[in-house]
Amino acid sequence: MQVKSIKKNRSVHDANQLFLRQMHAVLNRKLKSMRKHMAVQQLDLKQQWLKMMQEEHASNRVKSKVIYKELNVLLITPCNDREMSSHCVLIEQSLKHLVRHVNEIKYIESVSASLSAMEVDLILIVGSDESLPNENITALKASTAKKAIWLSPNQNVNQSDEMLPWLDHLFVQHSWSISDHQHHMGSTGSHELLMPPDPHIFCPQAVPPEYESDVYIIGDAELDNIQTTFAKSGLLNNKIVRVDGKGWAKLGDFYPVRRHEARQILFNGSKLVIHSGESIKNVMEIAACGTFQLIGPSVNQSNGIDLSNFQQYNSCEELTQKFEHYWQSVDARRLAASQALAYMKYNQSHLQKTLRLLDIIFT
Template sequence: MSKTMATRPYGPYMGRKRGLQKGKEHGIRMGRCQFVTDSMRPAPLPLRGARVLFIIQGFDAIDQGIAHGLRQTVREAFTATAVDMLRLAAELGPDLVLVMNGLHVFPADHTDHVDQVRQMGIRTAIWFADDPYFTDHTATLAPHYDYVFTHELSCVAFYREVGCDQVHYLPLAVNTAVFKPMHVSPEYRSDICFIGNGFPNRIDLFNELTPYLADKKVLIAGGLWEQLEGFELLKKGIKLQWIPIEESVKYYNGAKIVINVHRQTYHEVYNKNSRNIPGHSINPRTYEISGCGTLQITDYRHDLDLHYTPGHDIETFHNSAELIQKMKHYLRHEEDRLRIAIRGLRRTMNEHTFVDRLGKLMDIVFA
């Protein structure tokens, strides 16, 4: 019998075997995730007797999470864009106008409108989600508000220095209605996943990772990744486009490992942080990836230990060699991978929801 004939049935057999194994792994993970989500459905909390007008920033992953969280936190919550803020504040007479970020899609005169809202006797608060990357702009915005909240530890002192009296560290969180464990079809599955733009520090890291990733099933999505030195080796797994939230959730769920790499805090093109204020705090992706019940390996930030425990409910790396070593381990040891992922899911649902964060915000504003 020729070699070709002898191996002909072997290919389909091995394909079915691999498919069954992947299906089994996915099923085990989903079963354990389901146990966590079923056992962690807290009883509704009493609503605070306040009316809040929430001004969105235009980034659905966070905006929807806050809007959903407000409905579970206060008696009345209204959501609007910045162009309607002044009119609705006058019509609704809320107890608080809460602005998300105040950047990117906000009109140039929005601080004048904030000043007018304050003159109505309405409390105002802003929650900065892009610190410290746009502090050249936020430095002029923050003093117009009664309360300033920032997810970035290093910016608390900065806002006090520019004249803000009420400045508070308030980490971001996850929208558990969106970022959650789910069944996904095979096209969303990968060994290694990264979603985000190819900023220079990320390109440098993945240049070093490329030889290891070349024979893995990889998903990299976002702009600027054509700059990779080894683009041709990885291009079948690269999507040079923005990925909608609902698709990101599927890719996170389909990955064995999701890498999280924070952007560098100073870059003359991509950032507006001329003071070079350092980044000490974790990004929203940290919560979102863990909220999907997937193993996350992230670069280290100073406040990570306040929210997760490296090696227990999240993994970290400090350089490419350490990242490769950990990826090798967790791709070979499924139980180790699942154990940390499930712990991360549990802690995220227990401690890092927008309901939790908004409760703290309201305690400060209405103390």
């Protein structure tokens, strides 16, 4: 009986050891992949920085009297905001290329301790639905350093109303949110600075066949608008068409996009996207996926986006002409999409936006 017990214990021990080895192998593979990804990300940031220097990017800006490489920055980021985690990492990495020192802490960590540990020139808060502890707010109010918050894409200005009186700069995603809350701002400088799409999510990628489509239309099918008139023209016949908006069911056999479906997958699966242009966010995300798009006349140009890098239409006739041309010419479509992707990568990156933020604060 004792021999059987020993053998049984050995068998369990061997099985456990095998499981641990397998688990370590999986973790090592994942860690290796993460390290490789981070290395590529760092290299990409360096390449962007070199490109900016080679193109004498600084000569196109109002030059600051402050030397950024002499600045110390305290970066305060949310603790559990998964949607913002990648943005926070990229903002921190961008700052490390631009300033002397970056100290990144979470909302719950002591601001007072961080401020007493070193001299800080700028305190930058990355916005979130999370709240700062009262003791940190007190420490921030007392600090003489420049203070700014960059609101997240899903955050409203009224979520930071209590912070506005002691902030020097407020960076928002939409200009209309500034005018809605001017009475709260006091001496706070307000600026529109759209955060780039998350490059880990919105990027060129292969998708399963069930997510592929010929045309992806974004916008509501309103009576006699450009997209509705175009949809009735017959050019979409015998094509797989996805629609993201209201009123399309009566116009054709289209596939409605559901709320839970990942837009980055659908963008990558589409050959061509048509949208009204009401959302700059859509423009940037589609371009970041490397997908060709035709942008309507409603696009808001106040976000610092150079629309000459994209194909636009202002009438149904123009939409029809451009659709026929780019649908028939795959090479032209791919070239235009590649140019828009390069523009997003090198001119609308986190590094570029962070530099723009510093320019606004210190100029």
